[in-house]
Amino acid sequence: MFHSLGLEAAAAPEAEIQRAPAAARPGPPCLPDTPSLLCSPELSRPQDRDSAAERSPVPCPEQPEHWGQAGACTLFAGGHEDPVQLAMLILSCSSKLQLLEGVLRQGLPKTLPVHGSIMNINRGNPSSYEVLVDSWPDFKAVLVRPRKEVVTDNSDVFTNMHAAFYRDLGAYRALLDSPGAINWGHTIYIIGLQDGLYEASRDVAKAKGVQVNWQCYFTFFHPDPSTMPDIRLDPTMKLSSLNASHVDLLNATWAYGGNEQSRQYLARLIRSFPSTCLLDATGCPISWNITDQFGTTGHGYTLPKYRSHGYNSIVAIVTAKRLHAQGYPSFGYTSLDNYPMQRLQVSHGFRLLPSLSYFINHHPTPRTVPS
Numbered sequence: 001m002f003h004s005l006g007l008e009a010a011a012a013p014e015a016e017i018q019r020a021p022a023a024a025r026p027g028p029p030c031l032p033d034t035p036s037l038l039c040s041p042e043l044s045r046p047q048d049r050d051s052a053a054e055r056s057p058v059p060c061p062e063q064p065e066h067w068g069q070a071g072a073c074t075l076f077a078g079g080h081e082d083p084v085q086l087a088m089l090i091l092s093c094s095s096k097l098q099l100l101e102g103v104l105r106q107g108l109p110k111t112l113p114v115h116g117s118i119m120n121i122n123r124g125n126p127s128s129y130e131v132l133v134d135s136w137p138d139f140k141a142v143l144v145r146p147r148k149e150v151v152t153d154n155s156d157v158f159t160n161m162h163a164a165f166y167r168d169l170g171a172y173r174a175l176l177d178s179p180g181a182i183n184w185g186h187t188i189y190i191i192g193l194q195d196g197l198y199e200a201s202r203d204v205a206k207a208k209g210v211q212v213n214w215q216c217y218f219t220f221f222h223p224d225p226s227t228m229p230d231i232r233l234d235p236t237m238k239l240s241s242l243n244a245s246h247v248d249l250l251n252a253t254w255a256y257g258g259n260e261q262s263r264q265y266l267a268r269l270i271r272s273f274p275s276t277c278l279l280d281a282t283g284c285p286i287s288w289n290i291t292d293q294f295g296t297t298g299h300g301y302t303l304p305k306y307r308s309h310g311y312n313s314i315v316a317i318v319t320a321k322r323l324h325a326q327g328y329p330s331f332g333y334t335s336l337d338n339y340p341m342q343r344l345q346v347s348h349g350f351r352l353l354p355s356l357s358y359f360i361n362h363h364p365t366p367r368t369v370p371s
């Protein structure tokens, strides 16, 4: 259905929507992630950790000291007499992540990609993402990023997708600029629905010798997919979900596909997130969509000879209803000139959001030194 830059999303199979296997899910609540450089306890002042713990509204009974370990970090930077206060906390306690999800839900639709990502993190974290905030509990900026161990290729933008939301642009800038928040030696995207995200990236990246450019997309959001009509299925078609045998077809037809990185990315999406497709009598997919790590519905596609028969409408409705039944908002991105997809969204009750979605690409120049 919709597509978002190098990423799209959408999904909803006939059978049960499959999410990540239990083995891929995070550990017990409140276990700290591997401490980052910033948050390593030896670089933190105990008094900062304690005061942060007192401010935390959600206790972590399983491991009360966790907030201190992952939180309020103070780095004594080399050459500085005074400690540098870092505007970055890695939020890994499940109670706090659930609280954050609820707060971001109240901010929908502006919080969409970050909210969807945190929903996925809280439901098995199949893409191995982690959450950075500037402070807690009164956070003013949130950045979600893949954990460093899953990014094995620094040019793989499909894996290296981030999403951001801010209440305070200054706090977001500071979060971006915090040592370790962004790997400036990687080519990455940051997605968000707010003005100012690009300017923040541009300004922070400039000092690091990293080039920044952006694309924008329309965002369509459905306020209540339960009101969408029931589908009428052509008896020659079968409603199903995508599987590994369909990856090559998707990679060959996707506007951003055609290479090994995109093929592996599509394979991961199909494995980890809901997808919907219509199969012809021979079992070949003729129309489909997939949901991604941000909860976006995308990759909408119908084979050319089957277009204008209502097939992607069926896929879109099935996906939206299933996401809705699981508590996920239903949204997706559409290129500014993709009129067929825009009409399709509007005809099914999706609303065009007033703000554009920004896909901000950061790519290091050859002389960039990651910091």
Ligand SMILES: CC(C)(COP(=O)(O)OP(=O)(O)OC[C@H]1O[C@@H](n2cnc3c(N)ncnc32)[C@H](O)[C@@H]1OP(=O)(O)O)[C@@H](O)C(=O)NCCC(=O)NCCS
Pocket (backbone or CB within 6 Å): 001, 002, 003, 004, 287, 299, 300, 301, 302, 303, 306, 307, 308, 309, 310, 311, 312, 313, 314, 333, 334, 335, 338, 340, 341, 343, 344, 347
């Ligand atoms: C966009 C795309 C997915 C639409 O797929 P589709 O299966 O043709 O979609 P539908 O048939 O449900 O709807 C398309 C049109 O057919 C019309 N239609 C639906 N059922 C029909 C029928 N039985 N007879 C004739 N027309 C019909 C719809 O009203 C719609 O008309 P509109 O474009 O004037 O609004 C398809 O064109 C495509 O794959 N495009 C390339 C990839 C792409 O752009 N993907 C979207 C990325 S965001």
